[in-house]
Amino acid sequence: MNRITKLAVLAAVLGAGLFAADEAKAPKIKVLLITGHDVVPAHPWRETTPYDRATLEASGRFEVTVCEDSAILEASSLGRYDVILLNYGFWTAPDLSPAAKENLLAYVKNGKGLVPLHFACSAYQDWPEYKNLIGRIWKKGEAGHGPRSTFANKIVDPDHPITRGLGDFEADDELYAKLSGDAPIKVLVTADSDWSKNTEPLVFTHTYGRGRVAQNLYGHDVKARSTSAYKVLLCRCVEWAATGNATIPANAFDGK
Ligand SMILES: [Zn+2]
Numbered sequence: 001m002n003r004i005t006k007l008a009v010l011a012a013v014l015g016a017g018l019f020a021a022d023e024a025k026a027p028k029i030k031v032l033l034i035t036g037h038d039v040v041p042a043h044p045w046r047e048t049t050p051y052d053r054a055t056l057e058a059s060g061r062f063e064v065t066v067c068e069d070s071a072i073l074e075a076s077s078l079g080r081y082d083v084i085l086l087n088y089g090f091w092t093a094p095d096l097s098p099a100a101k102e103n104l105l106a107y108v109k110n111g112k113g114l115v116p117l118h119f120a121c122s123a124y125q126d127w128p129e130y131k132n133l134i135g136r137i138w139k140k141g142e143a144g145h146g147p148r149s150t151f152a153n154k155i156v157d158p159d160h161p162i163t164r165g166l167g168d169f170e171a172d173d174e175l176y177a178k179l180s181g182d183a184p185i186k187v188l189v190t191a192d193s194d195w196s197k198n199t200e201p202l203v204f205t206h207t208y209g210r211g212r213v214a215q216n217l218y219g220h221d222v223k224a225r226s227t228s229a230y231k232v233l234l235c236r237c238v239e240w241a242a243t244g245n246a247t248i249p250a251n252a253f254d255g256k
Helices: 003-025 045-058 070-074 076-080 098-109 118-122 128-134 228-243
Strands: 029-034 062-067 083-086 113-116 149-155 169-173 186-192 199-208 211-216
Touching (some): 045 062, 076 098, 098 113, 098 128, 113 128, 169 228
Antiparallel strands (some): 149 169
């Protein structure tokens, strides 16, 4: 080995070591997972919430706090979390107080992250700004889905941090269709709906003020959340909403 090669190898070893040390030192992303109300028994939040929490924690990237009372959105301490994950839905969900609404909007506008999952798009039907906040909502009487089935999903933006390196995949889930909203969204994953006869966006992002919102419409139940593709998309949506980047490898959950 000549001297230049030796130096190159030494630099690579040192570089790898420093990178590993940086990774180990990187503070965990603080996630507030709000749950506690959903369609019963179709959406078993008591099962899906601990399941998603375990997925996030298995990545090593997140510290997750679960709250079953959406009144936490009134808390002045909301800013201690980097991102809010909503596993919370249904149009019978209690409305938020004016203080909670104002606090949540300010939280995102000021640069924090928000990830609504699956039927979170149905909550707060009487709060018009919720549509602008999350980009697309389930409007009662308009949105819908066909029978739960296995369907093909297409990565339509392979260059985004959330989808980079991921191939098209199958999901055993509900395919949400005809959601409402006109906020400009960046569509990352789609599927063709037999129910709406349209190509539907299922993972998409947008910005609200200085904040990042990644909406992920998958996740009817634990079975739907148990695939490698679901787990990577969950982790990456949460990481991207918190930081603007996603570092969880595309194969992080292969075979797990
Ligand atoms: Zn569902």
